[in-house]
Amino acid sequence: MKLFQRNGDGKRVSKRNGFAFGVFGAIVAVFIVTALFQSQGIQINIETNPEKAQANPLTVENTEKNNIKAIQAAQEAVVGVSAVKEGARGENSAGTGSGVIYKKDGDKALVVTNHHVIEQASDLEVTLSDGTKTDAELQGSDPFTDLAVLEIDAEHVSKVADFAKSEDVEVGQTAFAIGNPLGMDFAGSVTKGIVSGLDRNVPVDLNGDSEPDWHTTVLQTDAAINPGNSGGALINQNGKVIGINSMKIAKAEVEGIGFAIPAETVTSITSELESKGEVERPYIGVSLYDLSQLPARAVQGELNLPENVEGGAVVGKTATGTPAAEAGLKQNDVITAINGETVASTLDLRKYLYEDAKAGDEATLTVYRNGQQQQITLTLSEQ
Structure with missing residues (x-):
């Protein structure tokens, strides 16, 4: 836009309007930035309708609200698992872990947890997210994948976890670990991190001879996984389970290296444990x-x-x-x-x-x- 004024000789000269020039410059800048992002394979959408832009603003606050909704929905499907184990001298000890309700069928519901949580347990109990306690029965367990399936009464079960597809999981995406670190006093605790790696092969000693008997394939995450988190859920920002938390590297010089069993492995193994009680190999x-x-x-x-x-x-x-x-x-x-x-x-x-x-x-x-x-x-x- 131009404005005209006369100079000292009476001739008309043009003068750029500062506001108009600023708007024009901003528009040019937007197109330059857009072109730059798209050249890198990143798509951005500019909402020019003020009403739509106001209704769906991309803000940190809205992202956090979405995360909170996803976490709250998933928390209802995460349970505490208590395992009473009888020692060699006849004394009993109680171990605690976490589990995820993944199926409800009639008056029964199924929970997936880690094999090492329930190994050699004589009695099992599950604590639901609302504090309700119920006896659990072991349906099957597999030490090689560190997975186990428990059956509980479905009377108080209100939420069943949704599982994501493993092929959709990417390094760098946000991940939340949900479980019961250090027992039920910290039930439903949530830690945040990212997916740090895919298809990690971790050696596992099954017979206690300090030699690896198996290499299990896991997801790596830097979301904090503490004792008691085992068997809990690792979820994405949509609240879907991408893995079952299993282990971490517990060394003084190591920080933020935890592992979860991928969703694809979980769904495959739990199906066999449901029907056969074991994985036939x-x-x-x-x-x-x-x-x-x-x-x-x-x-x-x-x-x-x-x-x-x-x-x-x-x-x-x-x-x-x-x-x-x-x-x-x-x-x-x-x-x-x-x-x-x-x-x-x-x-x-x-x-x-x-x-x-x-x-x-x-x-x-x-x-x-x-x-x-x-x-x-x-x-x-x-x-």
């Missing part, structure tokens, strides 16, 4: 230990292995009537491959059996017996 029927655990003298003397064989799973005992026994596997046989896949440890063999095979499959083992390599084929059965 193929097995060959032997006890095994790692070749790397043996002294070099035993490897070269008793096993008579070639020097180029540096890893493998050594057969300890073979159970009668198992695929291994029927195929002729013997004590001190060293398994170095299964169906062409290298076996450097018992963990490699277990991972192949549990993730790439199923009961009824044929498996060809590459085995060293008395220093001689041979192939042994067997049919896998259910454990």
Whole structure:
């Protein structure tokens, strides 16, 4: 917009209106910023209708309100789990954890929690979000994924958790951990963080020998997970469960590294635990230990292995009537491959059996017996 005035000679000269120029500059700036964001793959919408803009403002306050609604909805499905365990000398101890109500069917409801929360428990009790206590019955448990399913009376259950799709979970998205740290005095506690990593493989010692028996696949989060949070929910900003809180790295030099079992794993495993009480996995029927655990003298003397064989799973005992026994596997046989896949440890063999095979499959083992390599084929059965 231009305004005209006369100069000292009586000629008309133009003068820019400062307000109009400012508006024009702002519009140009908006287009520049928009173009910049869109060039980076970021879409932004500018609401030009004042009524719509006022009705749906993108503010920190509204974001927090949405988070609060999502958390409050999810909290109703998070419960406390108390497990009474009998010690070796007959004394009882009570452990506490968390759980998530994921299904309601008639007069019964199902709760998912961690295997380590209820392991060796003689009595189980669930405390709902409103404080109601009810007895729980174990339906099934799986130590490899650290998941367990409990059944409770559905009379006081008002909310069932919604689960997100694992493929929609991204690193950097906001995550809230809900549970009962340090027992029911802090029931329904919420901590906030982000999803720090996907598909993390964490070693798990199942038999207490300080050696990994399994690598479990988990989500990593920096949302605080404390004792008692185990079995609780890790949710997104929509209130959907993206994982079941399971563990954290508890070292003085480590801060903010916690893990949750992904939603996809939870839904798959709980389905089997509901129907069968356990997860059926193929097995060959032997006890095994790692070749790397043996002294070099035993490897070269008793096993008579070639020097180029540096890893493998050594057969300890073979159970009668198992695929291994029927195929002729013997004590001190060293398994170095299964169906062409290298076996450097018992963990490699277990991972192949549990993730790439199923009961009824044929498996060809590459085995060293008395220093001689041979192939042994067997049919896998259910454990």
